[in-house]
Amino acid sequence: NAGVTQTPKFQVLKTGQSMTLQCAQDMNHEYMSWYRQDPGMGLRLIHYSVGAGITDQGEVPNGYNVSRSTTEDFPLRLLSAAPSQTSVYFCASRETVVSGNTIYFGEGSWLTVV
Amino acid sequence: DAKTTQPTSMDCAEGRAANLPCNHSTISGNEYVYWYRQIHSQGPQYIIHGLKNNETNEMASLIITEDRKSSTLILPHATLRDTAVYYCIVRVPYGGSQGNLIFGKGTKLSVKP
Numbered sequence: 671n672a673g674v675t676q677t678p679k680f681q682v683l684k685t686g687q688s689m690t691l692q693c694a695q696d697m698n699h700e701y702m703s704w705y706r707q708d709p710g711m712g713l714r715l716i717h718y719s720v721g722a723g724i725t726d727q728g729e730v731p732n733g734y735n736v737s738r739s740t741t742e743d744f745p746l747r748l749l750s751a752a753p754s755q756t757s758v759y760f761c762a763s764r765e766t767v768v769s770g771n772t773i774y775f776g777e778g779s780w781l782t783v784v
Numbered sequence: 785d786a787k788t789t790q791p792t793s794m795d796c797a798e799g800r801a802a803n804l805p806c807n808h809s810t811i812s813g814n815e816y817v818y819w820y821r822q823i824h825s826q827g828p829q830y831i832i833h834g835l836k837n838n839e840t841n842e843m844a845s846l847i848i849t850e851d852r853k854s855s856t857l858i859l860p861h862a863t864l865r866d867t868a869v870y871y872c873i874v875r876v877p878y879g880g881s882q883g884n885l886i887f888g889k890g891t892k893l894s895v896k897p
Contacts, residue, residue: 703885713887715886718884772830772833773830775827778825778826778827780825
């Protein structure tokens with residue numbers, strides 16, 4: 671049981687480049703989400719999904735796209751990277767209908783935009 | 785915005801109990817109190833959660849006041865490996881946007897030898 675897996679762990683991009691951060695979970699969780707964490711700050715929600723084919727915006731969605739074609743995968747796309755998107759990105763998943771459910775986080779993806 | 789207020793930092797001596805307070809005066813009746821911690825820059829780790837009764841597991845105890853407006857996370861015998869940022873979060877424990885975790889800045893706990 672791998673839990674929540676994020677790739678890549680480290681990435682350097684040039685301004686204007688695009689890339690996709692991958693997130694996969696093997697727990698059959700319906701809910702998945704992406705957070706970013708800037709230095710000295712708490713995590714901020716970018717996008718989330720409550721099931722395959724359903725996505726919605728979080729607190730800081732601008733500059734990011736998501737899709738959810740399968741239950742297992744929830745990729746985060748940066749269409750035109752900007753230095754302000756330099757951050758650590760965390761993917762998370764949980765069940766949606768079980769009371770008191772726990773949210774599981776991946777180990778993070780460090781992104782630098784130069 | 786986060787619905788909780790926590791001290792920015794706390795120190796604790798190794799082997800002693802660490803008591804981390806959290807205020808959540810606007811908590812709703814169906815919201816649970818969750819605690820997570822983040823060691824270095826790893827992904828946040830779930831610790832414990834509760835609704836209104838005190839809870840205990842192998843990692844910690846959670847004490848929630850009777851009016852549910854505040855709570856305390858207790859690490860009974862802190863070790864150096866417990867040095868981390870601790871987040872107190874209130875949320876409903878089910879699906880949709882209401883179930884999103886909204887993080888504040890947390891409490892930086894430093895356990896000292």
